[in-house]
Amino acid sequence: MYNQIDSNKRKTVFLIAIFIAIILAIGYFLGYYLQYGNGMVVIALIISLLMTTVSYYSGDKIALASTGAKKITMADNPCVYRLVENLAITAGTPVPKVYLINSPALNAFATGRDPQHASIALTTGIIEALKNEELEGVIAHELSHIKNYDIRVMMIVVVLVGAIALISDMFFRARILGGKRDNDKGGGQLGTIIMLVGIALVILSPIIAELIKLAISRKREYLADASGALLTRYPEGLARALEKISQSSTPLAHASSATAHLFIANPFKSKSFTSLFSTHPPIKDRINKLRAMI
Numbered sequence: 001m002y003n004q005i006d007s008n009k010r011k012t013v014f015l016i017a018i019f020i021a022i023i024l025a026i027g028y029f030l031g032y033y034l035q036y037g038n039g040m041v042v043i044a045l046i047i048s049l050l051m052t053t054v055s056y057y058s059g060d061k062i063a064l065a066s067t068g069a070k071k072i073t074m075a076d077n078p079c080v081y082r083l084v085e086n087l088a089i090t091a092g093t094p095v096p097k098v099y100l101i102n103s104p105a106l107n108a109f110a111t112g113r114d115p116q117h118a119s120i121a122l123t124t125g126i127i128e129a130l131k132n133e134e135l136e137g138v139i140a141h142e143l144s145h146i147k148n149y150d151i152r153v154m155m156i157v158v159v160l161v162g163a164i165a166l167i168s169d170m171f172f173r174a175r176i177l178g179g180k181r182d183n184d185k186g187g188g189q190l191g192t193i194i195m196l197v198g199i200a201l202v203i204l205s206p207i208i209a210e211l212i213k214l215a216i217s218r219k220r221e222y223l224a225d226a227s228g229a230l231l232t233r234y235p236e237g238l239a240r241a242l243e244k245i246s247q248s249s250t251p252l253a254h255a256s257s258a259t260a261h262l263f264i265a266n267p268f269k270s271k272s273f274t275s276l277f278s279t280h281p282p283i284k285d286r287i288n289k290l291r292a293m294i
Contacts, residue, residue: 004226004289008219012153015216019160022205026167029198040170041163048162056155060111060119063262067254069099069121076100080127083139084120091143091231096120100127105252106245109262110142111151118146125250130241137228137238141264144227150220154261157213164209171202217261218281225286229293239290246283 027041055062074081081098088095096110096118104125112118120142127135145151229235245265255267261279 002230004293005223005230008223008226011219012216012223015212015219016156016160019157019164019209019212022201022208023160023163023167026164026198026202026205029201030167030171033195033198034171040174041167044163044166044170045159047166048159052155052159052162055158056113056151059151060113060117063109063111063259064099064119064121066256066259067101067121067252068103069101071097071099077127079132080122080135083132083136084143087136087140087143087231091140091147093143093147094118096143096146098122100124101252101254103250103252103254105250105267106130106248106265107252107255107267108138108142108264109259110145111262112146113151113155114149115146120146123252125248126245129244129248133232133234133237134241134244136232137234137241138264140228140231141224141238142228144224144231145220148220148223148227150224153220154217157216161206161209161213165206168202168206214279217279221264221281222286222289225290226293229290235290235293239287242283242287242290 023041023045027038030040031038072081077098077100080100084098085095093115096112096115097120099119099121101107101121101123103123105123106126106129108120108122108126110118110120120139122135122138126138130138225238228238232238242265252263252267255263260267263280265283266278266280
């Protein structure tokens with residue numbers, strides 16, 4: 001469990017470092033070879049940060065409202081509420097708000113910018129289908145997202161993705177409107193090669209950034225699996241829950257692409273995309289990793 005946790009944390013840091021390296025490379029290219037200076041990079045980062053900050057502080061409300069989640073108290077569902085409460089005490093975090101989604105789909109998600117402003121939502125379908133130790137594994141997984149500040153990590157990632165997309169868009173708009181060109185810089189054949197590499201980087205960077213974002217999302221899922229197993233000390237509970245989730249073919253009706261990464265499993269139940277373009281790692285792989293911890 002500890003090895004899995006350490007490995008996934010290192011991989012997340014490495015992927016974010018790649019993000020930053022791409023932005024620095026684009027900044028160097030725009031500033032030196034195309035004479036745009038670093039202003040374009042700074043402006044893109046500021047705009048992306050402002051847009052993402054709004055989402056960061058209101059995203060939990062949007063996610064809960066979009067799925068039709070209803071807040072419950074101890075009196076509404078004592079069993080589920082106590083499971084959440086007991087695991088939160090074990091994790092040493094404040095008890096999150098608990099929501100139910102009236103849907104036969106087997107799914108759950110956590111949201112909130114920090115443990116003090118966190119919520120966990122469970123579908124009625126997953127509550128009915130899972131045994132106590134399996135549901136406990138799912139809740140522990142979601143609590144781990146909260147404890148690991150995954151919403152905050154993904155905010156940083158979204159800022160970087162947004163900045164790269166804005167830089168790319170601003171670059172092409174500047175070229176169309178007749179921005180400064182690199183012809184005056186000279187540099188011969190080497191300069192031409194670097195210019196072509198730079199332009200290719202600007203063109204491909206939004207695609208690369210999106211792939212890295214998805215990779216980070218998958219690593220955080222593995223991290224939440226390992227952290228949740230550490231919390232319950234029973235990896236088999238979550239493994240069995242994931243098996244049942246994978247066997248269910250019912251999609252979550254009100255899920256959207258904007259909130260898909262929040263759920264414990266792909267809410268669309270679609271097989272059309274490869275794992276490279278998925279917000280979630282293959283469930284079979286997650287199950288194998290959990291059972292390797294036993």
